[in-house]
Amino acid sequence: MIERDTLLYLDGVTVSFDGFRALNALSLRLNEGEMRAVIGPNGAGKTTMMDVITGKTRPDSGQVVFGKDTDLTKLDEPKIASLGIGRKFQKPTVFEPHTVWDNLLLALAGDRSPRFSLFARETAAEKRQIESILETTRLTDQRYRRSADLSHGQKQWLEIGMLLAQEPQLLLVDEPVAGMTDAETEQTAVLLREINQTRSVVVVEHDMAFVRALGVKVTVLHEGSVLSEGSIDFVSDDPKVIEVYLGR
Amino acid sequence: MSLDEPTISRRGLGRLGVAAATLAAVGAVKAATSPAAAQAAGGTIKVGILHSLSGTMAISETTLKDVMLMLIEEQNKKGGLLGKKLEGVVVDPASNWPLFAEKARQLISVDKCAATFGCWTSVSRKSVLPVFEELNSILFYPVQYEGQECSRNVFYTGAAPNQQAIPAVDYLMSEGKVKRWVLAGTDYVYPRTTNQILEAYLKSKGVAAEDIMINYTPFGHSDWQNIVASIKKFGSAGKKTAVVSTINGDANVPFYKELGNQGIKATDIPVVAFSVGEEELAGIDTKPLLGHLAAWNYFESVDTKENKAFIKDWKAFTKNPKRTTNDPMEAHYIGFNMWVKGVEKAGTTDSDAVIDAMIGVSVPNLSGGYSAMMPNHHITKPVLIGEIQANGQFNTVSETPGLVVAQEWSPYVEDTKDLIGDWRAPMRCGAFNVKTGTCTAGKKA
Amino acid sequence: MKLDRISYLTLGFVLGVALVLALLNQMTALGSALHVPTYVLALAGKYLCFAMLALAVDLVWGFAGILSLGHAAFFALGGYAMGMYLMRQIGTRGVYGNPNLPDFMVFLGWKELPWYWYGFDWFGFAMLMAVVVPGLLAAVFGWLAFRSRVTGVYLSIITQALTYALLLAFFRNDMGFGGNNGMTDFKDILGFNVQADSTRSALLVISALLLCGQFLLARFVVASRFGKMLIAVRDTESRTRFLGYRPESYKLVVWVLSAVMAGIGGALYVPQVGIINPSEFAPGNSIEAVIWVAVGGRGTLVGAILGAILVNFGKTWFTGALPEVWLYALGAMFIFVTLFLPRGVMGLFRARTSKEPEPEAPEVAAAHEVTG
């Protein structure tokens, strides 16, 4: 493994809702270009962790450093998104009334101001970019369909496509294969590995087969902090992990 | 959207459609706006009735619509007017002031009504006024109001401030020995003007400024606790205190309930109201209000032959023995009879002829005398002051010895003290300045 | 910008009807069968102004998901700006002949013109105010509300509070806007007699032109990438943030635009109905405007115009033809439309297109997830 720069660093992040500690002094380090799988039982704090990184939830204490010295806890969602952190939600969230094409168009990196968007016209470069993402996400044939009419798996891919269109440095992907067929799951793993060629990725997933298929370093969360970290084989042999997953 | 991309032929088609739609719309608008299709007064004379039947003012105005229908029915039983039947055209302006103007225009220009009886609030009258002047039609306005207006096209059958407020204050000063005054009103133009006039009047009678408290509340004010308490406090300065209330309609019930509950009795601090009549009292438990006063030109309890007949007809017409009568109803009664006489005198329903014929017309009112239409388009009225009884009626305790002539322009307002209205030839002016000898407004040849 | 056939039809209809009515009124003799009475002109003009308000409401509700229960406030503010200009034009022709003060101020004993009336003698300034004042109010209100992410019913309720507060404020005679009576008895606009048929005809045609202009503008906004973003904001506001958008600034832009459109509608409304007073601020009016849009079809600009005209035409007709029971008819119409025509009248004409709102608007989803 080549030593690379740290891209994302969570340091002692704590979040509590009405006394319940969703994150408990969580610390986590992600390197540039790395793909990381995060697993953990329900309520382990996986989604909250993503919320903290993307600015949706402010931590009670702790730091989230992106890149060299950007403290994400001081920024709001759009700002963080424009720094190059993209997020895919657990439940696929696309703009349902819009066509696949329009969804991608809106996600394309570029000026986000109302003034620009009022007068913006589709450029040839944008068209090319969208075409290429369509191809990557295998949605070329669906480009003029309303995204509401897509299948569940297609929606997941569209959302990943939208992530790609944002050209982020870091992708946060929450349960990308939930509800997918086996074939789709496999394709998704391929897709993610493809994406990882150029970007860092954090995948939150339940599906162990899928995590195994990704073949990356795994972080196990439990009760808001890191329980174990290492390769999939390492963590699945860790007695602490077994205890958490199988009960005492 | 791509499916609908227009082509030349489609555009042409569209235009054709537009033309057709336009014609259809014109037809529809025309048809819809003339529900009775206005067959130019074949055998009938139409009378517009412009009173809100829904919305906040329905509570007061619905009755006036009913009384107009009754008057029209009775006139028809007597053989109609000029040999023709009268037909009431009822519309609902829905307590919406722009809608009043729209409906007025409809009554005049679509339904071709010879005269219109309607409006309650000042703002509704102000809204329709330009319409009546523009289309030269006639409006009979039956409610007591702030004055400061004298239109050629309006006949004001309600009281001007001097036909209601001043005699009431006089009564309290002489009979009630009142030295301290609370002028409480809803924040709109009638209370503002009336209070302005009263304030000037009271000061002219030697009442000190600190003995006058003026309070305004919004429409429909329902929580009177601290205002009533402050009235009570104001009244505990050792001088006999009275409240002059120009509180409007809906707000009165909670006001009087609070008065009753805080134990302000008429013998302590009497309240004299200018907007509370039998109709309003019907919605209140009047037992705690015994002795509070109202000043009007008519009470249901007036003991005359005409009034008894009117009440009997009214109860028969509405098929409801509990329906009350009130002052604005009498105003319509007078106004309608005056209009009938005016039309008979003119021999036509033509506005100009009727407007000229109306002045000087005199008809019996319900309190045992005659009311006459004066050149300023206001009528002469007696002023009655009544105390509220436990049964929801008023007991007359004072009556002006003669009829009072309306002062349309207030002598207590700087800009209007020199104005008079006189619509007789040759002056024909609604606001003639007697000092400068000029007609400042409302001139019409 | 490409327009579909129904848009062409609408534009043609609005302009065509206005022109035909105006021409028929002007060119034909009074007794002629083709003559259009002034009454119809005034009505048509009023409908068109309401259509502008409906268009404004639809822009924010149909496309940005902001259910405004206070849009009539912007309409009324525009109307007041015009009303103030018209009051100043009366000059010495008022009842009191006072050259400096409007009648109602003389009446209530004001001695001099308050500062905020300065400038309203000039038509240009007044018209500027008719768009600036509603726009500014919308900007301040919207900036506060959208920035702190007030959404859904909460936003609706505070827009209602806004118009209610304005209603109460304008009722106050001390404000110097004529209190409950408002402003009326107008004489001239730009030197033309407001009551003359020719002026009315002109006002009608101008209203039609402006309505078409507003329609095209709204159309342009909606069809742009901005408009697509608005729809995205409407349905999944939080998602747009993770794409790096600031939905609050999108909402603010469309909100201010919408307020300005409503203000223009109000400014044209006043000379045609001849009165402006605080009841225009009544919360019921704003709700009614929303209902026009719902009847026509939320999220379709054509539907907004159609709904405003249909409902108001119905109201005119019912209040004349069925004065005693018209509220039943009106109320039943609202219930019927929401129950059976969730996409409004436009839903009858159109198959599903991409511009339609989702029936499952998520606005108060939060309120469901709640305990007692």
Place this chain on the structure above:
Amino acid sequence: MRRIAALLLLIILMQGASVCRAEGIDDAYEALAASAGSISAASFNSVRLGIEQLAVSGDPRAAAVIGALQDGLLYANDDHALFIQQPDGSYADARTGNPAPDVTDDDVKAVRINNAVRSAIEAALGSLQLFAPDVPTRLAAASAVFTSHNPAALPALTRALAKEADPAVKQRMEQAKAAAIVYDPDASQRDRLAAVATLRARGDQDARSLLSTLAGQTGPVADAAASAVTAIDRVLQIWSVAQSVYYGVSLGSVLLLAAAGLAITFGVMGVINMAHGEMVMIGAYVTFVVQQTMHAYVPSLYQISLLIAVPMAFLVSGAVGVAVERSLIRWLYGRPLETLLATWGLSLVLQQVVRSLFGANNRDVDTPAWMSGATQLGGLTLTWNRMYIILFAFLVVAALMAALRYTSLGLRMRAVTQNRRMAAAMGIKTPWIDALTFGLGSGVAGIAGVALSQIDNVSPNLGQGYIIDSFMVVVFGGVGNLWGTTLGALTLGIVNKFLEPVAGAVLGKIVVLILLILFVQRNPRGMFPLKGRAVES
């Protein structure tokens, strides 16, 4: 005249009173009789003097005659003979009480009274009733004499005081005596100073009113009065803060009642029910109908008709609510803004239905005796109707909370609103629960209508006046939180009542609205937002 003379003789013989006094009685009756039918200022004045004379004359019929006059039952014929109309419509001679069967309505004219006369009557009856056997009458009599502060009543007061045993009545009589002495120019300065002290000790607005007249004059009594007025004012000032709180709580409880039902339909179910106000209005009309029915069929229960109206209003409004939910709302779940429009239409229809059924006018719902009037607590004036409404509001909210928390229906309601699908899976009939929840909210609104009928118009527009305020309260308090609604209502009420004296009623309300807008912008989910992931998604 002969008969009167004969009567007079009789009275003289029976009473053994002096001729001079008998002449006084005669004059008094003549003054009353001569004024019958007239409403001139002179005749009212003569009636007033007649009453005052009669009151001190010692005539045993005085109380009966004056009482009849008060009730408007005293008549006189053209011969100036006085008659009292009996409950059956016949007449009795006023001075003897004997029936006068030959007198008919056409023979007599009523002796008219006005406020001045009424004051005189109250004062006269007061001094006559100081010796009444029952305590409340004596207390009322003493209060009446206090109000009239007529030195003429002093001898009677002194006699009554000597006999009085009840301490409360005694105190009131002392105060009445003080009031009379203070105004008696013949009293000694020492007595008058003592009287000022007594009044100062009473310390309420009435005492202040009496004293402040004196304060304007000169002399030691006036000085004492002036300092007493200052002292009373200082105390009243402090009380006025408490009074404002009371007003605020009272307004708040009205808002709370109006909003409580909405906290269920809107807060818990998420239905933007614009017809909520009409449910309140229906409750008020039910009260009216119940009261009328009681009046017509069971007059004995008339005083408690409000108590009967409460469950009736709940049932009627609740039934309307269930019907509305089943026929209208249930098609619109998940489309909250559409429900707004449909229920707005519904509110128009309901208003018009009531207008058609009951007419556009206000209906008169009487306030039962036990809810009328006010009581004094120190310097506080507590009006009974408001007190009951405050109490009632809290009872309603408490019952509502208990119903939601402890009944199985409440449990199901919470289950359905929290997770509809799960609840359905567990066998809960969700459509029924929806209907019942909406019915509950509407029923509570109906109950609010019973209370509002006591302080506001019972008219088709009743509901319109409360709908906006209700939504404000629910949003301010935090949707879905009854505690929040309660505190929200009370806060708005109190803030309003403290602003009102400073800014005026209109401006005060505007300020409250603006504060509310700013508050919601700072705290977009109200005072008590529900935290957690569920709300944010």
